[in-house]
Amino acid sequence: MKTLLYNNEHAWQELCHHAAQLPNENDELLPGLKWGDCSQLYTPAFWKMQYISHKQSDVTNKIYKLGTTILEEIVVCLLGGFGMPSELGLAAFHRLKQNNLIKPKISFEEIYQALYDPFTFADGRKVRYRFYNQKARYLHQLLNRNDLDLIPVEDDIQFRKWLLTVDGIGLKTASWITRNCLNSDNVAILDIHILRAGVLAGFYDDTIDNLDKHYLTLEQKYLDFCNALDVSSAIMDAIIWEFMKKNNKLALNALKHSN
Numbered sequence: 001m002k003t004l005l006y007n008n009e010h011a012w013q014e015l016c017h018h019a020a021q022l023p024n025e026n027d028e029l030l031p032g033l034k035w036g037d038c039s040q041l042y043t044p045a046f047w048k049m050q051y052i053s054h055k056q057s058d059v060t061n062k063i064y065k066l067g068t069t070i071l072e073e074i075v076v077c078l079l080g081g082f083g084m085p086s087e088l089g090l091a092a093f094h095r096l097k098q099n100n101l102i103k104p105k106i107s108f109e110e111i112y113q114a115l116y117d118p119f120t121f122a123d124g125r126k127v128r129y130r131f132y133n134q135k136a137r138y139l140h141q142l143l144n145r146n147d148l149d150l151i152p153v154e155d156d157i158q159f160r161k162w163l164l165t166v167d168g169i170g171l172k173t174a175s176w177i178t179r180n181c182l183n184s185d186n187v188a189i190l191d192i193h194i195l196r197a198g199v200l201a202g203f204y205d206d207t208i209d210n211l212d213k214h215y216l217t218l219e220q221k222y223l224d225f226c227n228a229l230d231v232s233s234a235i236m237d238a239i240i241w242e243f244m245k246k247n248n249k250l251a252l253n254a255l256k257h258s259n
Contacts, residue, residue, distance in 0.1 A: 019049060029228045033202045042200035042254060044229060050239055051231045064238040065180050066090070070153060071143075075102050077177045078138060078168055082191075084130065091119045092129050096139075106143050112136040138168035156184035171215045185226070185233045188219040193244035194237065196251050198222065200258065 022045050023029075025037045029044045036043025067073035075096065080089030095114050096102050115132035129135070145166075152158040156178050163174035175187040188194070190211060195218070198204030203225040204218065211218065226233035244251050 048229050073181050077173050081173050108140040111139050141167050156182045156186050179234045188222045189237050193241050197240045197244050
């Protein structure tokens with residue numbers, strides 16, 4: 001229980017109350033999946049208590065939003081993703097925003113130069129954005145589309161389908177943008193951290209491969225898990241991702257000993 005977040009004694013007492021109300025650890029959450037002990041890392045009960053803890057804190061259900069507009073959110077998520085450290089993707093986004101380059105009809109050369117120039121971090125490191133040419137091309141194509149005023153933001157599933165028509169955006173990034181923009185509980189952002197958590201919790205098996213091929217099936221398993229826990233899948237996604245990223249070595253060790 002010491003892993004849970006709490007701000008004061010009252011909050012801690014509330015968490016203890018919620019913990020006492022959880023089903024027995026041997027009860028099934030889903031067929032073949034037991035709740036487990038909430039004081040044991042990575043069990044379904046553990047994630048339920050992490051969720052309750054975050055809901056009691058000052059963290060809102062918008063803890064994951066990065067941009068201030070739909071277009072900004074598409075751009076920042078397109079700059080991040082696979083193979084890109086989150087800090088570098090954010091740095092690239094802020095440079096584009098500060099230079100007023102996130103707008104329709106911007107030139108390829110301006111975007112390219114903004115991504116090409118090295119980024120200097122607070123510790124003095126100079127780092128280059130790895131995919132500056134490819135991402136500049138994707139962003140230029142996006143910002144010069146003629147249907148930016150017709151994005152179907154009233155429906156999360158249709159919105160994700162529209163995002164999949166953008167070069168450089170696959171199911172994971174499209175789901176990421178949809179979750180961030182629309183607070184959607186109908187999609188999931190599946191990456192290595194969520195997959196590892198699913199294996200440790202027991203709603204994924206340990207032979208997961210080819211995420212792109214099986215994305216929608218794995219997404220549904222995650223959504224079923226959240227529905228059974230009676231939690232927002234969008235908020236839980238952010239909670240799991242943050243916890244697993246911060247405790248990456250611990251998770252890898254747990255996976256090693258679970259086999």
